[in-house]
Amino acid sequence: MLPEITQKANQIIADNVPIHTGYDDEENERRYWEIEGFSRVPCGGTHVRSTGEIGPLRLKRENKAKGKERVEIYLLNE
DSSP, rough: OOHHHHHHHHHHTTTTTTEEEEEEEEETTTEEEEEETTTTEESSOOOOBBGGGGGOEEEEEESSTTTTTEEEEOOOOO
């Protein structure tokens, strides 16, 4: 499943889709970023104007103790 998700993520990046930003709550400065028709999430401090600025990525599944798993995201240098 992870290779398929990686492929889809890299396709969104390659498509250079615009990323829109705004405020859910201007008074408390709660910003968001949004890819139209896909996702709207709280701003985490990464300010890019399009997915193409991110560049390709690789996902790695990491098994942690007590049955927990983590997916790590690695940005690839080109």
